Amino acid sequence: MRLQLITLAGVKVDHEVYEVVIPTVDGEIGVFPDHEPLVSVAKAGVISIRYNKDDGPDDLEYFAIGGGIIEITVGLVRILVDEADHGDDIIAAETEAALERALHMRDTAADQIDIEKSTQLIDRHAVRLKVADLNRRRRR
Amino acid sequence: MGSIRQLKSRIRSVSNTKQITKAMQMVAASKMRRAQETAKSALPYTQAALDILSHFAAQGIVWNHPWFVARPVKTRLLILIAADKGLAGAYNANAFKEYLVQLQADRKNGVANQTIAVGRKASQFVTRLKNVVLAGSYADLPENPECAQFHAILQTAQAAYEAETVDAVDIIFTEFVSSMTQTATTQRLFPAGFTKSEVPGNMPEAKYEPSVGHVLKAAAYRLISAQLFQALLDSRASEHSMRMMAMKSATDNATELVDDLTLAMNKARQGAITQELTEISAGVEAMS
Structure with missing residues (x-):
């Protein structure tokens, strides 16, 4: 297919x-x-x-x-x-840093909109990190 | 005829301007090529979203969704897309002209309206107008429009339409027809409409998970976001292409001006030499 x-x-x-x-x-x-x-x-x-x-x-x-x-x-x-x-396009270190930033943003969020935005970012980067991880494991 | 020194300094300043316009032309040309390529990249997405929606249309379930239901238009939301900077030929002016035409049409039909301005020039223009409600303004969008601003615009429009504070949403943007032709156009975003394409024959009754409404909403959202995305990409490509043309003609004009000035300067210099010679020979004649 x-x-x-x-x-x-x-x-x-x-x-x-x-x-x-x-x-x-x-x-x-x-x-x-x-x-x-x-x-x-x-x-x-x-x-x-x-x-x-x-x-x-x-x-x-x-x-x-x-x-x-x-x-x-x-x-x-x-x-x-x-x-x-x-x-292959995801750089693990960069994504990790981005995830850190998103987590920090959630912790310091002032209003509901910020919390929602940061939660979305966290989800996104978590997924990317997972893919980078899977990709790395495959290489070994 | 101006003095030689004056002409010389004018030539110098015009050639400096020419260097600048030439550089801007080159920059716009390379940006245009990139923008043109990306403008094409969103097409398969739009097509696929249309295909999926046409399955729904074939089963007659599209029209139950609030995004597709047209209601009498009392308030309209206009999304005006223009540039952050000037010096792009008639790019901004054309978009503004189209915008004014829409405003006048609304005024005639007794329709209230709101505006979202995209691009610094657009928000400057809209704030100068009287009796226009500015619902939002966005500037400095990155080269790739798939960004936070893009989602913010989309969500603002969607929320306003769902809350029924507006009954229709239109985008005013510059369509990139070819690198020579760009036209300012108005396109409807909400209520979502689409041209019914043929339903592929190999699509038997499909299952919809988790529910028809759920899938329909996701598909409609994708179609609408693709339309807005395409409008932004087209505008960007048009902007660069029109800036390139404007800068090209500016460079050409500067070249012409330098030529004219050089000719005038040479004439002035020649005239001065002739005059000096005449004076000398007159002096010699008087002495003898």
């Missing part, structure tokens, strides 16, 4: 894949070829892609995504997300 991962900044993935695991608001779903047609809402989390059937855990590719929509039709999985960062 074909996977398309589309963000506002352009198409990140457009490729034949064997399996893709997507975080949705109802929990993670794994999509294999011939999945039933489904439209669902993705939440911030990690997408993992297995390109070939015999690929081991070391060959998986990871993306950190923000919220989005998933559309599964016959032979096509389309994921529309606000942002998607490839594991």
Whole structure:
């Protein structure tokens, strides 16, 4: 089946894949070829892609995504997300620093808006950090 | 004819100006190329959002959602997108002209309106006008518009529409048609509308999780954000392209002016030499 991962900044993935695991608001779903047609809402989390059937855990590719929509039709999985960062593009140290800053921002937040903003940032950077971690482990 | 010294200093100042406009032209050209590339990048996203929404339209469930329900327009929110800086030819002026046309139309129809100004020049312009409510102003947007300001604009518009303080939201931006043509246009953001595209044949009854309403809202949000995003990208590309053209003609004019002044200066110098020679030969004649 074909996977398309589309963000506002352009198409990140457009490729034949064997399996893709997507975080949705109802929990993670794994999509294999011939999945039933489904439209669902993705939440911030990690997408993992297995390109070939015999690929081991070391060959998986990871993306950190923000919220989005998933559309599964016959032979096509389309994921529309606000942002998607490839594991290789995330620098762990930078993300960690950003997470620190976001945590600090939450602790010193003056009003509800700041708290919400910082919570969103924390979620985002936590996801990115997780992806960076997964990516690093794969390399070993 | 001015004195030689005066002409010389004018030539110097014009060539300095020319150097500056030339540099600005180069900068705008390179920024335009980048902006043009990114302007294209949001297209697949918009297309995919439209596709998903057309599934809903095919099943006739779009029209239940408040974002798609048009109501009589009593108050309109205009989002005016212009530049932070001037010296971009008619870029700002064109956007403002379109904005004034919309304001006049509203006044004629007895529609109240509010404005969100994007870009420093836009907020300067709007604050100078009388009887205009400025709902927000944003300046210094980074080159990549996918930023906090972008979400702030979107959320302001969405909240105002949902709270029914406004009944329609329009964006006024400069559409990037090609590097030679850019037109100021008005586009509707809320209520969300879309042209019904063909529903792909291979889409059997799909399941919607967690619920139809939930998915519809997410899809609509994506479509609207893509529209606003595209408007910002287009405006940016237009701005750079118009600035480049303006600076190019400024450079050309400066070159012409330098040529004219140089000619005038040479004539003046020649005239002075001729006069001196005449004086000398007259003196020699008088002595003999």
